[in-house]
Ligand code: OGA
């Protein structure tokens with residue numbers, strides 16, 4: 110298998126990390142975005158005028174104060190499909206350890222990482238670069254390792270054995286995000302007027318994909334991106350970042366920089382919640398900028414219903430005035446879609462909408 114990977118992919122695979130380490134003064138042509146898609150990197154953009162929501166979750170566990178937290182969540186979901194959370198129950202040492210394991214993984218020599226390379230989106234553990242280096246028309250300044258993470262015992266043996274601390278440190282963080290996701294989806298169901306337990310069973314048995322991203326220093330951050338505009342297929346994505354770089358699109362189609370807040374985690378609504386809420390909430394469109402000075406790491410934990418379980422608008426949120434605006438879809442349907450289509454050309458959620466105009 111290793112040989113096959115090398116033969117098929119070895120010649121055309123160059124990681125962003127390898128380019129940075131080689132000291133290239135310019136990004137290769139395949140990374141250069143058309144002018145209309147280039148980011149505006151002025152530090153003032155989005156940081157001054159707009160206050161993105163930061164929600165303290167400690168009161169979620171207090172029956173008297175819970176309703177006010179649910180209200181804050183509802184407002185954030187309606188306005189942005191995005192919020193940051195503090196006092197979320199995941200200790201800073203667990204987060205630091207996960208980032209440390211990721212640093213060590215990406216610092217490994219190329220041949221070690223290439224043991225896990227794959228351009229097949231169905232592979233449960235895979236190392237790669239850009240979105241899909243084999244098919245991308247424009248490349249993105251990102252390397253990643255993605256792995257299935259829930260249930261942990263089913264997948265952990267397939268995770269990287271190097272660095273030796275990886276399984277233990279990233280395993281702990283994965284389990285902690287699974288617990289946090291359950292609490293958040295309960296709160297989000299409640300904020301929509303549904304039972305707290307609306308998706309309980311599906312979430313318990315749900316899938317979790319951990320995308321561990323590395324955005325190395327980039328010589329020309331004004332003409333490249335780490336990830337193109339997209340929304341996640343997940344119910345929710347919980348994101349841990351080592352420094353600033355994420356941007357979200359607001360209702361007026363402006364790109365807003367997400368500030369780095371020490372110890373906080375980012376929560377992004379994905380396509381599954383958009384469908385479940387029958388469009389009351391929208392998945393957030395986001396992209397990643399790169400920079401000249403620091404290597405940025407992130408853990409995007411994409412939680413969803415089980416692989417083949419279809420999500421559809423909650424019956425309680427469908428009525429004569431507001432008919433179902435979406436068909437149903439599963440994580441597996443999403444994988445089939447991305448294996449055949451370029452996500453930068455058409456968003457997956459648009460294919461699920463009933464009224465496509
Ligand atoms: C993703 C993603 C954002 C980031 O992996 O889907 O959007 O900041 N990541 O790395």
Ligand code: NI
Pocket residue numbers: 339340341346395409
């Ligand atoms: Ni994303």
